[in-house]
Amino acid sequence: MKLQRDIELGEPFYRQQMEETQRSSLLSHGLWIHALWFVPVLALAAIARFYGLTQTAIWCDEGSSLLMSQYSPALTWFHSAHDVHPPLYYLLLHAWMSLFGDGIFSIRAMSALPGVATVGLAFWLMRLVATPRAAVLGGILLALMPITVRYSQEVRMYSLMGLWLMGATIALVYWVRNPNHQRYLAIYALLMTASFYTHYFTCLCVLAHWFYLLMLRCKSDDKLKLITRPAWWVANLAIVALYAPWIPSLVGQLTHLDQLRVGGDVGWIPPVTLGSLPSAIWQFMTLKDGTDVWLPLYVLMPLMIAAAAAVVFLRDRSHFRFNTLLVSYTFLPVLVIFAVSFVTPLLVERYLMFAAIGLPLVLAVAIDQLERRFRVLAIGLLVAVLGLEMDGLRNNYSVDADQFDVLVNYVNQNYVAGDRIVVSDLFWYFGYVYYNKTGAEPLLYTPSLPDGGSGRPNAYGFGTLVDESADKIYVDRLQVLPKGTGRVWLVSGSYPPDDFRSIPNDWTKEKELKVGDTEVRLYSIH
Incomplete structure (x- = not known):
């Protein structure tokens, strides 16, 4: 009873002890197959992302990626400095096409593969911070998440960005659990730098990570005041140093916003309204803005997700508050962009795909927790989420033949x-x-x-x-x-x-x- 009570209080030592005991029990009973759940999860993710990979025609943004990537690396750096996105994705696509050609399956596979790998990393993250059941459930829900499937099938940088940031979040978790092991911070710095070279919205993930560490600092345990550790600041300074070669190009882009606006590359995003936030959640789940559904349902679905996230966030009494990290990673970037967009419109759902990756994980934790006391409610939430995802996948795969x-x-x-x-x-x-x-x-x-x-x-x-x-x-x-x-x-x-x-x-x-x-x-x- 004492062991169980300590686990509920989030004591890391007893949590680790219990997990090891459970693993030993599984192996001793010949149930090692449970350790291989990631295999069907990854298979499901691959099927969802490779199915219909070539059925839609290349459109404007994808075509621009291909033209940008046809340049030499030096010219790619130059032209991306005149564009609105950093160069890393284009450089990698250039190398990819030199190896595998520019056929539509090949070029889109470069997004599909990171999309599948991201599901694997998310499963890994959940095994670190949640129960095995929540990990499997989160992996399945993410494998079927419509917005992640959609932008794992496009010749753009969003899938790659999600891969970097999920990997960086795992590295952060390892460092929080083992703060004396600086190699985790080194990995974190490299992955965050790669993401900054992939998309500017990486800064929103930085905010989520800092917010999480700030929340952790509020605990009474001095060992958790990691945000004040010199190693954390050195890691972030290393990110800045590694990103320094691109900073003059970023300044140049900001200087020439008027020219970008004239060309339609900046300023095309519509102004936000109060309805833009629930519409973004609908886009994440179904690839449609939800404005064509019955009004009470249009409001109810985002409220249901918000309530589930609030429960996960507010009930997080664990030692490391990893549920707080999941919720922050998912919702803080969306809320910040929504607020900023009232001044300068920036709310574009595909730019926030990295944050949407966390939504199935948060919902999986919520369902796992609800099932212990409110089984029917948990099953109802799971069925509702899967129903929304199936509708979103149908929307993704329903393509007019006239391309x-x-x-x-x-x-x-x-x-x-x-x-x-x-x-x-x-x-x-x-x-x-x-x-x-x-x-x-x-x-x-x-x-x-x-x-x-x-x-x-x-x-x-x-x-x-x-x-x-x-x-x-x-x-x-x-x-x-x-x-x-x-x-x-x-x-x-x-x-x-x-x-x-x-x-x-x-x-x-x-x-x-x-x-x-x-x-x-x-x-x-x-």
Whole structure:
């Protein structure tokens, strides 16, 4: 009875003793298979992330990743300094494509594999901080988490960022448990640095880690006042030092925010409202904002999750308060960005995917705790979460057959050497470049702005990927196109108003194909 009471109070020595006793008991009874739960969990994660990996066409952001990664490492560093994201993902993608090619399965596998590995790390983290049952449950829920599946299937940096930060959080847990072992802080510093070189929102995870250590400091045990230890400060200074080579580029990006805003790379995020926070939770769970569901349900689901997280946070009386770490990692970044977005809109769910990774883990702890006293309520919560995830996966895998690659392949098949191809916008341009097999360089339509100013991209944001070819690819007016074969392909969105403001009167439409929300038209020039 005393041992059980000490465990409930979170005494680490007795907790470790009990876990070792349980492991020995499992082995002695021939139930070693329980130690292999991570195998089906990882298999489930892999199936969810590799299923349908190639069924959606490359879109604008993915196309920009591919163009950025085609540069040499030195030029990738230069161009990413003119973009809105750091360079590490692009450098790794460059190396990946040199080894495995740029086929759609290959390039997306570079996101799917870190996504699977992150589930494995999350399972590891849960085995360190929670019960075995909660670890298995958290692993399953994360394997099926729609937003993590969705962005493990995209040629962008979000999956890689989640991998770095989950690994860094594990290193932090090991250091908290063994503060005299500085190697854990060294690993932490390296992983956090890698994440900073991957995405700027890493700073939000830093806030969560510092908040956790600050909460730990509030305990009476002087050994837990880790936030004041010199080793912790040295580790964070090491992160700054390792990141120092990129800081001038970051300052340059901040200096040129106006140019980034003109190109649409900054300033496109819509303003937040009070409903943006519950909508973000709906996006995490179902990949939809929830505004089309019954209003009481729209409010109830986020409240249910918030209540579960609050219970986990407030009932955390354990020695190391690891449940507090899980809740902080998950919710603090979201709440900070939500608050900041009332001043400068920054709330983009995919940017917060790393925080969403923690949501299934927190829910798993809540379900595990509820089951001990309120079994029916725990089962109901589990069924509700799984139901939401199944709906989200259905949304992820339900893809219209009319994809952009169908349109580009139509041009590829009907192209005649000497034809001109003009794309109406950078949004379509990058994807078109990926699928283009004609050997001709697509042109970019850059009409004057309504105020008479130039409509050409500048050298920042997406514009950095095409600005060097401005003289070759920019088309300010369709009338100036040389006749060539006498045929011009116009690629644009299919909804009014027409992206091509003025098509010359002496052009005759020969063919037209609409695919989803895009269209291509073939004109003959007289």
